[in-house]
Amino acid sequence: MPKVVNIEPTPNPDALKFIVQRPILRSGTRSFRDFGAAVGDPLASSLFALGRITSVFYMDRFVTVNKAPDDEWSGLIDPICEAIEDLEMEAVDGNAPAPGSSLADDEKLDRINKLLDERIRPGLAGDGGGVEVISFEENTLQISYHGACGSCPSSGGGTLRYIEGLLQDEVDPQIRVISY
Template sequence: MPKVINIEPTPNPDALKFLVNPAVLKAGSRSFKDFGAAVGDPLGSALFGLGKVTSVFYMDRFVTVNKESSAEWSDLIDPICEAIEDLKLPDDATGEGPRLAQGAGADEKLARIHELLDTRIRPGLAGDGGGLEVISFDGQTLEISYHGACGSCPSSTSGTLRYIEGMLQEEVDPAIRVISW
């Protein structure tokens, strides 16, 4: 069972990052934007079951929980910690499956995009309790989805998105456009 060892604020006032030991996943991540999406996931279901939770994102050694803006953290922190600490970890806890399939002509670009996201973007997002997933890439337009604290943070849909687009235009292809949903 994981133990919550620290709780950190994120740039999003409606999200907290719960640091845990041991890791809740050996690889990948899991992200849920509502209770229905979390059905079948013990941690996601337990956290949404508390009420006032609007999203759950977890990977490695942290769990990020977003709450309704009207909810108070003082009412949620203890139940969230209990739900995390009650989780029984399977021996093979892993998250998302293989990366987005790469189409002809986009193989090298997409591989380079993933390399840049893995080394320069995802670590920073994870530091703030968030992450991103590549949804699609047609060779010119990269569609991404933010998770965790980044999922409802205004800066992720403006400044961060523009930074990612500028970096990819400079280092991969000047014609790349990045959109989020």
């Protein structure tokens, strides 16, 4: 059973990051935008069952929970901690981003993922979020934000432009980045 050792605010006022004592996932991430998507995942299902939860994202040693904008955290924090601490499962592998097997050998996509892993994902994880590559076709990279980043106003503007600028400087000046 993981123990919640800290709760951190994120740049998104509707998301909190719950830090746990031991890993929940050995690798990868898990992200759910609604209760239907969480079916079969014990942690996400129990969090969505609380109601008023709009997304769940977790990796390694943290769980980011988003609430509805009109709800207050005061009535949600204790039930969220209880749901996390009641989890009875060993750390498992998460769902690694899967942009499609036809793209796996693409050298440009490999460079993009390496830059995301080294320079973008750690910062997003620090704020309770993540980014997944959805597709890469004709120099257009489609990404999806998760966790605190999924509904954060800055992810659609500043963060997206930063990612695009980094990839244009380091990979190809013709790359365009859009979020899903």
